[in-house]
Amino acid sequence: MxxxxxxxxxxxxxxxxxxxxxxxxxxxxxxxxxxxxxxxxxxxxxxxxxxxxxxxxxxxxxxxxxxxxxxxxxxxxxxxxxxxxxxxxxxxxxxxxxxxxxxxxxxxxxxxxxxxxxxxxxxxxxxxxxxxxxxxxxxxxxxxTWGQLSAAAAWLLAVLAAAELFRVRRERIVRERRERAEAERRRVGEERLRIARELHDVLAHSISVINVQAGVALALMDERPEQARTALVTIKAASKEALGEVRQVLSTLRAPGEAPRSPAPGLDRLPELVEQATAAGLAAEVSVEGDRVPLPPGADLAAFRIVQEALTNIVRHSGARSARIGLRYLPGCVEVRVDDDGPAVTGGESGGGNGLVGMRERAAALGGTIETGPRPDGGFRVLARLPHSVPSTGAGTPADDSAGTLAPAAEERP
Structure with a gap:
């Protein structure tokens, strides 16, 4: 600063x-x-x-x-x-x-x-x-003479014309300054929204894993201390990773405009999510269809966060102990699907978060779509389609994942 x-x-x-x-x-x-x-x-x-x-x-x-x-x-x-x-x-x-x-x-x-x-x-x-x-x-x-009178009239008109041109130019300058100030305020608001969304995704996932493993450690501390030790090791690893990601997100506040010290997460880190889900007691399987294509940074980050939020919701709000993650590379877009068999947990804390809202904002910022809801045969499905190419916007770039406005009402899976 x-x-x-x-x-x-x-x-x-x-x-x-x-x-x-x-x-x-x-x-x-x-x-x-x-x-x-x-x-x-x-x-x-x-x-x-x-x-x-x-x-x-x-x-x-x-x-x-x-x-x-x-x-x-x-x-x-x-x-x-x-x-x-x-x-x-x-x-x-x-x-x-x-x-x-x-x-x-x-x-x-x-x-x-x-x-x-x-x-x-x-x-x-x-x-x-x-x-x-x-x-x-x-x-x-x-x-x-009338020639002298005409010259005086022309002089008066010239003064009025010059004054009018000066007024128009001044109003244009003021309008341009106002538009630049509004664009700057909009950019700052979008950056705050991006940071809030990143913090939500990082903390919700990591704290959910920590919460589950802490419960396991407390339950097995006396009877099975070795398994309790394993749960504590998982808690330590998850908290360390969360601190690293939070530090990376907050570094943009201390040094705006500088490049992050570590790259943003993407689908190449999907195995880490699977390991964390397994440590939390959720068996996750990954399937890939089609030929892998490199995604733009914004789409890669959005796909990673959508899978992360979907697994977090399963751990927190579903009684399922397994999940299926599907990646399907189609012409022009990548399809991300996360399924679980349910049922939804009743009586637990929902947290009142903005997980599903954040998913929709990420997809909309990239020109994609997302569908969430119960499956006909039971369970819950999150289905996102993200385009390979990034649309250009006037307020911000989707690669920064800064477009969109936070919805007024929080939404979580039932």
Whole structure:
């Protein structure tokens, strides 16, 4: 597990949202300094006076409230800019506050309101340039041509189009980040489910063997100590194997992304399951039909766990002392079958586990099927069909055995 140092307080504005006053301060300096310099080259315009400087500072001041009231700020900066132009002050970067306020309002989702404000600004600009210029400073000003009005309208449309493109791009980035975060949460949940399923299969099988052998040891401790000793040896071996498998599963929590130190179990370890079942008093026979084909890691692990869980259920929930394991290699899939002759044990603890649910999840994650239930002639059957090829999924890979969702209700054999 890695420790990530939290951001320092002095860097909070760099890593997060910038302070709202920073752009406003920069725009205030730009508009005042830029307009002062531009006024020297526009002698026909009105020289800047206290009212002109106040209008230049009013726009940036209004931007301080653009995050809380974007539409009102857009309308206010538009009114200030129109007043500055209508009073005949020099042209310059006075339009910067207008552009920033429109951008902020459009990005905040108020596109229609900004369109209304822009329409009013355009109409007022036409009104001033075509009619009111006679009574407004500077004196002797001429009528604005339609070419100039068209250029101003095109400039306004360009600002609105750029703001809309920026809004769309920002929303796409936010959506992609949200989708990545959801995929990561889903991956973490699936990994937890996989680890829980592995722990259930390992512990249920091993503890069932230990429980049976402990009962045998207690019953034979006084009369047949040698057989009791054999049972204790079996308990030691089963507990050692369980600890090894639990350590292997939990190692993924301590070092995520690293390869396991030992390979995941598969059908090549089927003889070990048979030996453990025999030590628990269950005679298991294995039959194989068809030519063996190598299975993908996910399918090999799923087949092993299904057989392991089926034998565990027989030991815990059935009165049968024998089981038959059948492997049948068919074109495109492998068929795993586990039968016992029953009958089901009554009055015992069921454990309330998720054994049969876990079997179905493993098979479904690989695109396979599983059937469980009583046989017509008595006993119980588990029949799984797992494909040779692994289907691809968007959330996880079946080789990791991480697909599927835990069913709400636990299910065990009757």
């Amino acid at each position: 890695t420790y990530e140092e939290p951001p320092r307080p002095e860097r909070r504005w760099i890593q997060g949202v910038r302070p709202v006053w920073l752009p406003a301060l920069a725009l205030a300096f730009l508009q005042v300094a830029g307009s002062s310099v531009a006024g020297r080259h526009q002698p026909e315009r009105v020289a800047l006076d206290p009212l002109g400087y106040a209008l230049l500072l009013a726009g940036p001041a209004l931007l301080l409230a653009r995050r809380r009231h974007p539409v009102a700020v857009a309308a206010g900066t538009s009114a200030v800019t129109l007043a500055y132009v209508a009073l005949g002050y020099p042209y310059g970067p006075v339009f910067a506050s207008l552009v920033v306020s429109w951008f902020s309002a459009v990005v905040a989702g108020h596109r229609r309101a900004v369109l209304v404000v822009a329409s009013v600004v355009a109409a007022c600009h036409v009104l001033v340039g075509q009619w009111l210029y006679r009574w407004l400073p500077p004196s002797g000003d001429s009528r604005t």
